[in-house]
Amino acid sequence: MASTSRASRASTSRGANNTQLSQSQSSQPAQVTQIDDKVRLIMKYILDHSAAKIPMKEKDLVPLVGTRSELQCRLPLVAKLLAKRYGIRLHQLQDATKMYICMAEAPMASIHEMTPEQRPQLTLLYIVLMYIFLRQMRVEDTKLYAMLALLGIRVDEEHAYFGSNLRKLIEDTFVKQHYVKRERSQPDSAFEEAKTYILWGLRAKQEFTYEQVVGFASKILKQHPTDFSELLEIAKELDE
Structure with a gap:
């Protein structure tokens, strides 16, 4: 009888936890999928600061849209637009979770x-x-x-x-x-x-790419790229 009671209480507890989780998730704003004025403001700020290549702080982005939740629900769309339109990848730094940098999608050709x-x-x-x-x-x-x-x-x-x-x-x-x-x-x-x-x-x-750097080394040192064949092989392996 006691075990049945414990099972009943556990079931009730799980149900309450699921309800709280559901309520918590529903209280979070959904991701914005359409471009609005706040998305445009975030895009403009990032593009204006991307040339300096210095990390952007979340606290500097929040005032553009009002709150952190308003920013977070728009960042996925902003990241998608930056990649599609400008070849820029928005990256959140792992060692500073409230900072972002912009990186080129493709290596520089020249x-x-x-x-x-x-x-x-x-x-x-x-x-x-x-x-x-x-x-x-x-x-x-x-x-x-x-x-x-x-x-x-x-x-x-x-x-x-x-x-x-x-x-x-x-x-x-x-x-x-x-x-x-x-x-x-x-x-x-x-x-x-x-x-x-x-x-x-x-x-x-x-x-x-490492191969790019090896090619550059051959020009700086005024040697033929074949003189760096061993390094080129290492570079290709690292790039893969």
Whole structure:
């Protein structure tokens, strides 16, 4: 008799929980499927800020539509429109769930797709990504800067083509844009110095192929792509 009573109570409890879940789900606004003024405002904001490639905070998007729920029920449609119309993928950062970045759906075909002002930055980025790849996807920042110096690019001096503030460009701008990632090692003893490593970032992995970077390396080093056949094979495997 007691077991029957417990089963009855459990059944009643499950029914109550299901009712609460149903009520909770029904209270959430449904996804917007038609373009309205708020969708247009979100789209405009994202497109205006996408060129800077800096993550956008959810708290900056919410005032455009009023509430967080109004934003969340429109973001799926916004993401679909960005991909279809502009080839842009809206990505929510995993390490900061209330931030979003825009990434190109397809890798860049040529440096000439950039404006004259953007080309120096992209060229330097390619050089940095190339060297990280050649050093098995992780390199100490001091070794990266030593390599750049061999090419006549000193990060603390103004360069005729790349301009000034190159250290800030690499350590701050490229990091904020998620093209590169910086990691600091933990010394094993008090006698060891901490080291900073630079790796490919999320955006670089999405917007560039390893094969592209190997091809760029052959041009920078003025060697035939076949001289990089081993790296090209590795690049193809990684891209797949």
